[in-house]
Amino acid sequence: MSVITNNLEFISHQSRVASVSRTTKETDIKVEVNLDGEGKCNVNTGIPFLDHMLHQLCSHGLFDLDIQGIGDIEIDDHHTNEDVAITLGKAIAQAVGNRQGIHRFGHFVAPLDEALIQVALDFSGRPHLSYGLEIPTQRVGNYDTQLVREFFVALVNHSQITLHIRQLDGINSHHIIEATFKAFARAMRMAVEIDSRRIHEIPSSKGVL
Template sequence: MEAQAFAIDGERTARVTRTTKETDIQIAINLDGAGRTRIDTGVPFFDHMLDAFGRHGLFDLDVRAVGDLAVDAHHTVEDTGIVLGQAVAQALGDKRGIVRFGTSFVPMDETLVQASLDISGRGQLHYAVDVPLQMLGTFDTSLAKEFFIAFATNAGITLHVRELTGENAHHIVEATFKAVGRALCDATRVNPRIAGELPSTKGAL
């Protein structure tokens, strides 16, 4: 973890804090960043995944999470998805001028994962990822889906994730986080050709 000062600055930024009896989570994000991250959730593999999400999505991302890890990592991972989704929704503001849609294919050795998303205002996840159920350090691979359910729901995005091929659990989960980060980078991009306009025939997102 970096010791130097770490600031989240920019126009499309957000800071969200959520405290429950199970977790205390603080997240700051800059959608127009350079992929700088500072992550500390107490779950090392999950830190690695959030770092990959931020770096490949080109989001400046600061995540601080304290959870009931003596029980397991479930609450920490799921609640981080909730707060990150809320932070993305807040940073998007009125969504005017955004591209709205994004798709990314990410290979990682034998694995290939596709993520496609729509910043639709209708939070939902469609997840066709056949990841082996195992522990990666203290991270249960089944928690990846729980994270993306919470994230998509709270960000208000329709998210499709599909594993096209894969065997190694680490590769599959990591390719998934990278693919979602890159797809979100494309979808949140501001297109100057539609500056000030909402990319919707309904006039609302």
């Protein structure tokens, strides 16, 4: 048991934190992620609703996130929303490393009042998004709800995960989106947690992901 504990501590402290920066003519994004965190969240993207959703990742995934973003939001939120997701995806991929010892798969069904969202994901190394949200309004506050899909497209492509999102119920746009982020957080937490039964193995019959 002590050997397993020591190995888990080694994996946790040696390879589960990442910092990534991305600077373009449109945005300047800095992301730090700790997959073995406590849910600490320090985010400021300039997009209040996106910040609110990123807080859900921290709270329900128990990831520590520090995300600072400056973008051309005077035009619209598209570039900043996408570049935050790109940078976060890269940081997640870097933090999880070669995926040794993780459970790999995660799933969760999250209710939020009338909304019910199912998320299933696989740290497969093969980016794919199957997106099944039907958000009834064009905006939540000032946030364009089309950007939810754009966020997950960018996140999936750069974290190299397979992600399926299904809307089982829901009529309130805010509830649908927030339940999605909560379900994603819990599914991701499940997927990246260390499997004590194979801490030295890549979770694939091929031996590589």
